[in-house]
Amino acid sequence: MKSISSIVKSVKGNVVCIEGNYIIARAKVKRSGQKVYTPSGKYVGRVVRVFGPVEAPYIKVKVERKWGRKVSEIVVRGDRNGRKR
Structure with missing residues (x-):
């Protein structure tokens, strides 16, 4: 069986x-809510906002865990390009 990290697409x-309680980072992400x-797999939070240049956008992350x-x-x-219906 494949590990979850090889199935789900991830963006560094x-x-x-x-x-x-917020992190500003650069990542090629298309939408918020992800x-x-x-990198070790601990949950940090969710993407709240995507802004800046298209080729290298900034993202705002709401931190939900103290680490x-x-x-x-x-x-x-x-990032699966839209929600499932």
């Missing part, structure tokens, strides 16, 4: 700054 991103994890305020790299999972 670099953290630019951490302000309170789940954000650390999420100390990360330097993130992984965004679940």
Whole structure:
């Protein structure tokens, strides 16, 4: 059986700054609402907003776990280009 990380498409991103309960990072993400994890697989929070240039957009992440305020790299999972109906 395949591991979950090989099935679900993930996008890596670099953290630019951490302000309170939010992280600003650069990642090639198309929409908000996706789940954000650390590279080791711990859940950090969700993408709240995507803004900036199209080729390298910024994302705003709402941190929902305390260890999420100390990360330097993130992984965004679940970018499946739209919701399932």
